[in-house]
Amino acid sequence: MKGIFEFIEKYFFIVILLGVAISLVYPNSFKWVLSEYNGINIINLLLSIVLFTMGTTLKADDFINVIRNPKAIGVGISAQYIIMPLMAFALARAFCLDTALTAGLILVGTVPGGTASDVITFIAKGDVALSVSLTAVSTVISPLLTPIITLLLIGNQIHFNPIDMFISIVQIVIVPIMLGLILNYKFPNFCEKLKDYLPTVSSIVICLIVAGVIGANKQAILTSSTVILIVIVLQYFLSMLIGFGIGRLAGLDKKQIITVAIEIAFQNSGLSTSLAKTHFPNLSQATVPGAIYSVWQNFAGSILAYAFRKYQS
Template sequence: MVILIAILISLIYPSSFNWVLDEFMGVNLINILLGLIIFAMGTTLKLDNFLNVFKSPKEILIGVSIQYFIMPLISFALATLFSLDLGLTVGLILVGTVPGGTASDLITFLAKGDLALSVSLTAVSTLISPILTPIITLLLIGSTISFSPVDMFISIFQIVIIPIAMGLFLNYRFPKFCEKLNDFLPALSSIVIATIVAGVIGANKEAIISSSLIIIVVIILQYSLGTLLGFVLAYLSGVNTKQMITIAIEIAFQNSGLSTSLAKTHFPDLTLATVPGALYSVWQNFAGSILAYIFTRYFNNDV
């Protein structure tokens, strides 16, 4: 609801969120806002969430492999199939190559999936994103447009790893404080994401309207195919029903805020590159409740 209100305001008054795309002391404000969300995520994590890779190596390996193999390929295939503009192509690829988003944990809980696995998958995929996201992005679009994967690595490290480490440390030293803080973090994260989305949509209002049908169809397909293939491949891997549901949700829910931030930082001349991440954020939050209902209603989650 917060995101929809912010989008409505940005469409009526496009300049109201322009400040989101500005810089503060030489740093993109989007990066600062996203770092705040990642920090909030870090305060909800414990070291066990990362060590779970040794306790459930099969499920973690399956989830992370699908995350960084299937989603990028889906993105590339859709961009090619629909002959997207270069900016939209770059943005769509980035949506596919970033790690899973924290919203997947809430949807997994609502869908009665394996919440512990979901949290660990998000944590692990985020931890390795500074390496895999630049490499996979380079492989997919490196021949089309020039960018520095090393600079992208540094950006992700600054935006993701440092805030997570700070959040983990705070949770380790002051667990009771973080437990109280967590009551407010979902609302804070929603407001920050809504602000980022509104800023991107407001700045690109005319371009989005002119190409809205195509990019919206592509975003819906990207999300749907990610969910479907995640579930099917998890099923073929022999995991149980709860874990299949969890992996499917984890694959579909991307850290779209990070993709928008990377697009703004590393492809500043391609203004439309920020659009797919913003639209994906809107869609995945809207479709998440539907997905949770489908899994709860039509699948046996007691396995």
């Protein structure tokens, strides 16, 4: 059983591509992901599971690491919440994206770093402790920064309530993480045993979210795939290159540079998709950029991780 979980974690990009293929051929297979159960959005519930698993892996040392590496943390968080949102906004303008795709792309740029960055950093032989700290800090402050930055960038184009978005992020992100932290604090040995399985659980859940969104927006994706794919690929690689550049300018070492670059490029696209569905219900295509970004970042990241290992040798 453990071998199966390790296989899924290692070849996550293949699993996610398989999910995408099934959702395109049989779009109704994952329709339930975007439905509700007793008034609860299934997609929000699934995302909360991912964040809960993240919480069970965090310890006080992950936050103490912020004090030990203030420069690296400062560089990573600044890039996360300044460069990524502005880049998303610039790309949306440059490619004249419609309102829905613009909203979705902006959300990809304003959400915190994704948990997959920690796995890719490990494969790339980067600074895993720094990666975990960056993901944790960017996630904890996201309830404040994500709604504010989104409002500043597209508030004049799209009406939404930033307070409601703040509450959503607290419910979807902060509460599950805190529950995971409490479980880890109370039962550390149990959580240590779960570490071999939780990354795979998170991977499967992300696959379900992506497949559900792509299946529901199959026609929209097929008709606008060229433009949005180009934008997503550009957003990913530009953020990676900028991460490298900023890291070098800040005088970080190679491991830290790689970590910052990966952290900036890997977004919590599941959260962006969830927020798009919840707060832009009349813009169905707003969920598309997050779904496509999730597929691309995991596929490209898995390949680039090995290139980063060469960079350090």
